[in-house]
Amino acid sequence: MQTEIEIKFLVADPALGDPADSMANKLDIFLNSLTVVDHSEVELGNIYFDTRDLALRRLDMGLRIRRSNDFAEQTIKCRGEGLGGLHARPEYNGPVRGELPCLADFPATIWPQGEDLAALQAALVPQFRTDFLRRHWLIAWEGAEIELAWDRGEIVGQEGREAIDELELELKRGSAAALLTLAESLGAMPGLRLGVQSKAQRGYRLAGLGKALVARPLPQRGDLDGLSPRQQIALGLEQWQHHEQICVLQQDMAAWPDLVAGLALIAQALEHSVAMGEPAPEWNKAMAPLLAELAQLDEAGRRRWLARADYVVLQLAIIAWLWQ
Structure with missing residues (x-):
């Protein structure tokens, strides 16, 4: 188990006055000012699973299989904390066999007492997918190691598709304080805004299973x-x-x-x-x-x-x- 701590940014809509295709130049300038330990890129295909009645979503869990040319793994993310684009969630990863995740491969302690795991397993179906090119850089910053990933691709559900154009900072080693100071430096770059919703949340909406964005007043x-x-x-x-x-x-x-x-x-x-x-x-x-x-x-x-x-x-x- 590891706790994923990350901050997500969305590349601004060109309609708001910042062409997305200029982000590559801005990012090059930003990275040239940092200590980059490693750099690579990979095509990732992800299928997200749940039951038809969204049993995993009710447990605030996200389940996926991720594949590339070099690996395939299953991941489950559990209930965590979210604060304005900063997300911290426990996640469990492991090898995958076949086309469906195997829930029994994850630790038994993550499930509520009395959960019928066999019934949950039998009810799993694919809900939506995300496919994107991930470019990532490992950065040494204030005694920490932080991965900057640029994901570009799409989310596809039964009700349509939506572009992915995101930058994510994920803490690999060190303090969350270092992650936040690097995020402030990156956030000063024109053309970004904080991404409050995860790819999974957006995917559920495109699958016709998520809540629509509607205005809501503050409490009295x-x-x-x-x-x-x-x-x-x-x-x-x-x-x-x-x-x-x-x-x-x-x-x-x-x-x-x-x-x-x-x-x-x-x-x-x-x-x-x-x-x-x-x-x-x-x-x-x-x-x-x-x-x-x-x-x-x-x-x-x-x-x-x-x-x-x-x-x-x-x-x-x-x-x-x-x-x-």
């Missing part, structure tokens, strides 16, 4: 009062990023007020935190000017703002503060 003030300032900041970040996805992926700017509401909650909760004696983080200085700026933007200005790198760096600074 009375419900928020039961949360600590840090919990409110985490909720505000989730609100911001959820509605950012709607604005960008669905080109639906009607979600903009809910996005701004998430930012306003972050500012209010941080003010409360400081009033309670917690030191103000450096990113606190950006909140009031940012909210004032957003209040003045027309729709074209809002679209331009969604393509900027400085707000991505702000998200990463908030994530690092919450994660510590």
